[in-house]
Amino acid sequence: TQLLEQSPQFLSIQEGENLTVYCNSSSVFSSLQWYRQEPGEGPVLLVTVVTGGEVKKLKRLTFQFGDARKDSSLHITAAQPGDTGLYLCAGGSNYKLTFGKGTLLTVNP
Amino acid sequence: GAVVSQHPSRVICKSGTSVKIECRSLDFQATTMFWYRQFPKQSLMLMATSNEGSKATYEQGVEKDKFLINHASLTLSTLTVTSAHPEDSSFYICSARRGLAGFNEQFFGPGTRLTVL
Secondary structure, three states: OOOOOOEEEEEEEEEEOOOOEEEEOOOOOOOEEEEEEEEOOOEEEEEEEEEOOOEEEEOOOOEEEEOOOOOEEEEEEEOOOOHOEEEEEEEEEEEEEEEEEOEEEEHHH | OOOOEEEEEEEOOOOOOOEEEEEOOOOOOOOEEEEEOOOOOOOOHHHHHHOOOOOOOOOOOOOOOOOEEEEEEEEEEEEEEEEOHHHHHHHEEEEEEEEOOOOOOOOOOOOOEEEEE
16 A cells, blocks of 8 residues: 655744645655645645656745655745645556645645 | 536535535546545545446445446546435545546546535
């Protein structure tokens, strides 16, 4: 069984601060996705990384896929209240996704 | 592109009734759709994988007779919660896999909040 450990589970910060969320596994994934979910809504795909060492940027969000394709990180610069939500990493293997437990981020004004 | 709709968004029913939830991929064909269940402030729990034209594959511990899945076309999958009970109350989310080789991108519907009284 493939497992994805996501940390931290909860994060409460002030507007303007930086943060990093980590996603680690002992398994190799063919791809890794990051999703953001707001209460009462479905997850929204932020990014997909497929190549070891790949770095992708989406405005203030930077995503990195580990060289061995077993881990990933999400870094947010100058967080804003609109970044509040549940961030989920998901590793792809065959046709299924394995989800981490999520990071509940609260950005206080 | 890659929009998935889900209907209804909310449903309240009496114990013992059956509820059907529809999941549609609006602008792409999805050979595989997935059904998840999510509890408050927790991650998604995969219930079953739905393949067009074949029987669904259920995860361990999910009752296939209680959660009936039909994937009749490349754009529609349905989940029927049969004889619903209060413990079935949850947030149900579907996703559709866009079939790009080597990719496992899934696009999620907005979810259905089921409340069983």
